[in-house]
Amino acid sequence: MDCVVACSNSHLLGSRLAEALGAPLLLVERRWFPDGELYLRIHGEPEGRVAVVQSLWPRPSEALLELLMVVGTLREKGVQRVVAVVPYMAYMRQDSEFNPGEVVSARRVASLLDGAGLELLVTVDMHLHRFSSPGELFRTPVANLSAAPLLAREAVGRGLDEPVIVGPDEEAEQWARMAAEAVETEYTVFEKRRVSPESVEVRPRDPDLVRGRDVVIVDDIISTGGTVARAARCLLEAGAKRVYVAVTHALLVQGALARIYAAGVSALYATDTVETPYSKVSVATLLAEVLGGRSPQLPARRC
Ligand code: R5P
Numbered sequence: 001m002d003c004v005v006a007c008s009n010s011h012l013l014g015s016r017l018a019e020a021l022g023a024p025l026l027l028v029e030r031r032w033f034p035d036g037e038l039y040l041r042i043h044g045e046p047e048g049r050v051a052v053v054q055s056l057w058p059r060p061s062e063a064l065l066e067l068l069m070v071v072g073t074l075r076e077k078g079v080q081r082v083v084a085v086v087p088y089m090a091y092m093r094q095d096s097e098f099n100p101g102e103v104v105s106a107r108r109v110a111s112l113l114d115g116a117g118l119e120l121l122v123t124v125d126m127h128l129h130r131f132s133s134p135g136e137l138f139r140t141p142v143a144n145l146s147a148a149p150l151l152a153r154e155a156v157g158r159g160l161d162e163p164v165i166v167g168p169d170e171e172a173e174q175w176a177r178m179a180a181e182a183v184e185t186e187y188t189v190f191e192k193r194r195v196s197p198e199s200v201e202v203r204p205r206d207p208d209l210v211r212g213r214d215v216v217i218v219d220d221i222i223s224t225g226g227t228v229a230r231a232a233r234c235l236l237e238a239g240a241k242r243v244y245v246a247v248t249h250a251l252l253v254q255g256a257l258a259r260i261y262a263a264g265v266s267a268l269y270a271t272d273t274v275e276t277p278y279s280k281v282s283v284a285t286l287l288a289e290v291l292g293g294r295s296p297q298l299p300a301r302r303c
Pocket of ligand 1: 168169171172219220221222223224225226227228
């Protein structure tokens with residue numbers, strides 16, 4: 001990789017990535033015109049194979065526009081090989097037309113990025129529930145990396161007592177499994193059980209596994225914190241000793257932190273895909289391994 005261009009949501013992670021790659025760092029300056037339009041300026045001369053880093057949080061729509069405009073500018077200036085590094089890929093949760101007329105944002109955002117002429121798109125723990133792989137959404141080759149092993153090692157490395165990993169819903173099983181493998185322990189997930197025609201109960205698949213043990217809840221996103229808070233309460237009621245949370249993208253909106261700690265969570269660990277005071281785990285090395293071509297998580301190239 002010949003240089004790293006860090007867009008405005010990812011100056012810190014971009015600088016870590018540039019350092020890990022030993023590549024020059026170019027910063028994108030973002031300001032606003034008086035009417036609210038974006039003013040963007042790339043400082044420096046990008047050349048060769050360029051990585052553009054932009055997390056789509058905060059202000060996901062504006063962040064996406066900034067990314068597309070920066071990539072478009074590089075392509076117009078003759079940069080042939082542009083890799084977009086989107087540590088947090090927003091808009092993936094509206095992945096179906098649940099009600100008639102709803103726009104399937106995941107498809108529309110994928111289509112916009114496909115139109116940008118990228119060589120590769122690198123992301124972390126993309127929210128894929130109704131699509132089994134990024135290839136069902138994107139024509140661009142995508143490397144979808146996971147921070148679950150790094151997060152689990154960070155949480156468990158703090159000296160937990162007989163740690164066990166829990167996914168707060170069935171969709172989180174993929175991350176729970178990877179986390180458990182990384183720290184060589186067991187995992188379980190919460191699942192929905194229909195208890196009557198009218199009601200559904202949410203409970204751990206294997207409640208006995210958590211009794212008397214420290215639990216690490218592993219998930220991709222905390223938005224409002226409702227999912228994690230509900231899981232934490234239930235685990236403590238089931239006899240868990242302490243509950244920790246390890247999440248890749250800590251968006252933490254609408255009082256999420258208060259909700260999580262009120263539920264009895266002992267500590268929260270997150271990555272720097274989104275920059276928060278809880279971003280204790282950096283994904284820079286993970287990203288650098290892929291960009292340097294040394295990662296087993298690289299996607300197969302399409303013909
Ligand atoms: C859901 O499928 C996701 O994996 C997260 O569990 C969810 O988006 C978290 O949202 P919230 O924090 O608002 O419960």
